[in-house]
Structure formats: structure tokens, C-alpha cells
Amino acid sequence: MDNSYNCVICLKDLDMDNGVLTPCNHRYHSECFFKWIFKKRTCPLCRKELIAQPDIEERASLYELRRQIDWESSLYNTLRNNVDTLDNHILTKKKELENLNSQVHSRQNQLVTIIERYKGFMQSMQRNHRNRRRRGLLF
Numbered sequence: 001m002d003n004s005y006n007c008v009i010c011l012k013d014l015d016m017d018n019g020v021l022t023p024c025n026h027r028y029h030s031e032c033f034f035k036w037i038f039k040k041r042t043c044p045l046c047r048k049e050l051i052a053q054p055d056i057e058e059r060a061s062l063y064e065l066r067r068q069i070d071w072e073s074s075l076y077n078t079l080r081n082n083v084d085t086l087d088n089h090i091l092t093k094k095k096e097l098e099n100l101n102s103q104v105h106s107r108q109n110q111l112v113t114i115i116e117r118y119k120g121f122m123q124s125m126q127r128n129h130r131n132r133r134r135r136g137l138l139f
């Protein structure tokens, strides 16, 4: 059998209706050819470049873009983590503050009670003192 009717990629017979014909007039199984072309970019027989290589500038800007995206997503993750930490921190502080507020409130109530008791005590002392003076006792 003539070699041109075999697929040089898999070396099996090639039907005219299940193959691809390259611009350089070489014929392969379409499955074989597409597997090959995504890796090699050139015709397996004559090495003609069938898919253009991205040029240096294009590759550099692709690389730059890739790097930018990586950087931005790492930045985003860092920020996201910071925000989460901050959220937790704020929540903790809020709870602490509520706790302190209720402590202050109960202290205030205690103080009011103490002051009331002290006022009562002082009033009764003054009453006693006045009574003693009225009765002619000096102290």
C-alpha cells in the first residue's frame, strides 16, 4: 500500500473521508492530527508551521497578564482574609463593649443605692444631733 494513504502519526490506514488535509497537502486522521497539532504546532511530515507561535511580545504580555492576575487574586485573597479577621475583631470588641456597658450600668445602680443609704444615714445623724442639742446635750 502506498505510504501516502497511511496516517504518519498512528501509521494506520487512512480513508479519504475521515482525514484532514493540511495547507501543505498532507493528510492525517483528524483525531490524530488535532492531538498532534495542539502539542507541536507543525505538520508531522514537512514541519510547516500550521499554528503560529505567539511572538515574543505577545508571549511577554500574556505572561505579564498572567502574573498580574495571580498578583491580583492573591491580593484579593489577602484582603478578603483581612476583612474577615477585622470583622471578627470588630464583633469581639462590640461584645466586650456591651459587656463593659452592662458592668458600668450595674455599678451605677450600686452607687445610687450606696448614695441613697449614705444620705439616709447622714439625715438620721443630723436628726440625732439636733435632738441632742434641743435636749441641752452638746455632743
Ligand SMILES: [Zn+2]
Pocket: 007, 008, 009, 010, 011, 012, 028, 029, 032, 033
Ligand atoms: Zn492516525
Ligand SMILES: [Zn+2]
Pocket: 022, 024, 025, 026, 043, 044, 045, 046, 047, 048
Ligand atoms: Zn505538511
